[in-house]
Amino acid sequence: MIDLPVDPLSDRELRDLREAGIALFAGRVILNAQPPVDDATLAAVAERCAGPLPDPLVALWRTAFGGRLDYDLRADLDGQDVPLSFTELFYPDSDDYQDLWGWIGHEIDLADEHEPQWSGRLGHLPIGGFEYLDRVYVNTVAGQDHGAVVCWRHGLPAGWELRTGDRSGWLADDLHTLFGQLMLERDPWNVPEGTGAEMRDAVDELTNSADAHLRTAAAKVRRLVRQTVLDWRSALDEGTLPRQRRLRRLAMDRAVTDDDVALLARLVSLGCDPAEEISNGLTPLDLALMLQSSDATRWLLQHDVPVDNALQVGAHAVDLELARNLIDRGASVNECAVIRAVDNENVEVVRLLSNAVRPDALGRLSQRLRTMAGQATPAGRDSSAQPGTPAGEREYRRAAVLAELADRFDADRQP
The missing domain is CATH 3.40.1580 (SMI1/KNR4-like)
Structure with a gap:
């Protein structure tokens, strides 16, 4: 946390904040x-x-x-x-x-x-x-x-x-x-949007008040809010980051989000695990694929991190070569991976994953793919208001491949 000493708020300041719609409980702003x-x-x-x-x-x-x-x-x-x-x-x-x-x-x-x-x-x-x-x-x-x-x-x-x-x-x-x-995982006074922005705006509005007492109260609340910002950078510089789970996961998340390979390498050199789940079951590689952080993805694969869920969360963003690489490394291919691949610019990724999916999923997939093929056709028509546009051709191609796969799945299910 950011170390910012905060003087206690007076009864008058608390009343003034209350009139402005702000209350404090256990050091947190309501x-x-x-x-x-x-x-x-x-x-x-x-x-x-x-x-x-x-x-x-x-x-x-x-x-x-x-x-x-x-x-x-x-x-x-x-x-x-x-x-x-x-x-x-x-x-x-x-x-x-x-x-x-x-x-x-x-x-x-x-x-x-x-x-x-x-x-x-x-x-x-x-x-x-x-x-x-x-x-x-x-x-x-x-x-x-x-x-x-x-x-x-x-x-x-x-x-x-x-x-x-x-x-x-x-x-x-x-x-x-x-x-x-x-x-707060990020300082709202340093980033324009995200968690804490509503608090920041409320405090800044009070800071501009004509009432001197309200301005003083707002300054104290600002320091109180900034005290809750998780300061992983200081922990990194002090060498204590690997021992603090929330901070190290936040740092790894930031490295992947920013596609910062130098930070990734530094974290791992200090003892952070590049395969540790960092949020909602996602590993750094999963997050890198979701966000299309290409440098981080390459670096993590070079360090042989597990790829179990990589296609389930990142099939929309991989190219055909990377999709094959992940399958060869043992990435799981399931219905979610195939459906996510439908959003991939290269529809051949859908074909590749469909060929690797379990047979017991074919029935559910054929219906989903047929529905998506029907949606892709009007999308192609809209995109190609001017004949031959790449976007329109791509959507027509997508619709054709999805319909072809749905037909094949239905045929494979016949006794």
Whole structure:
């Protein structure tokens, strides 16, 4: 983290920030901060829970009963380091995905459907997340895990992630600990977009205020935000990076994203593993292929890293020679790899991967490829409004190859 000392905010500064829609909890900024919870609403929520509301949750709601967060959070789900979207703090009657009563009702309906013998009170209270995809819960059951924070993540369609299906896991012992895990992987004052940009813009707006007290408060909040920036470069210079998992994975991610072979070589020379999963089950090679970081891809292959998932995530970006190379090295070829290859400029990559796919996948693939062939034909027509354009010819060629493969798969399935 960036070492920036922050003076405590005065009561007046906190009030001024509150009027501007900003609250602070456990050293983290809450945007669009809603008014603190009242006793009647606390009692109404508690009435729906299996045990008493944990003290850290009450403290959060006494600070802000809802709002938005703008930090990076990672969860260990099924052994993978997975980015988790925790951007919304639920509150009643928000008329949006953040509606607390709506999520409580949703959980009650699920329990009624799947757990007929349940007590009628929620053991895990949904308190935040991101739309319908990610949810964060607090354990309300009295006992050792009371107040613990867990998460649920909606499974994305095949091809979006290496693993399919919904996932859940442990996040923290309590909400104070969870908020301490909210960090920024990049300094929002150094990059124009991404996580933290909404916080940066809110703070900068206050910095330009005519109110001197508000400008002072904004300066303190800016330092508070920048303290949460993960400073992997300092750890690299100090030689401590390999011992810090999140920092070394972030550094490897940056090296691949920037196609920086010199940084890759330096990280590996210090002891970082070029085959370590760095995000959502992806290795540096997987990420390099996805992003078409050609120099990083070549360097990693020269160092004989595993290629198991390379075509599943990167078939859209490889040329025919590299596709053959990866297959020879043992890369898995499955339905996701073939479907991803449909977006490759060279449709012959689709043909190559289709020839290597398992026979039991042919039925599912033939239907998908036929659908995509139908989509490619009008795309070719649109692209070739002027006859003979390369884009139009390429789409017509793609449609023909996909239809040919679908016909062949159907024929191969005939008894």
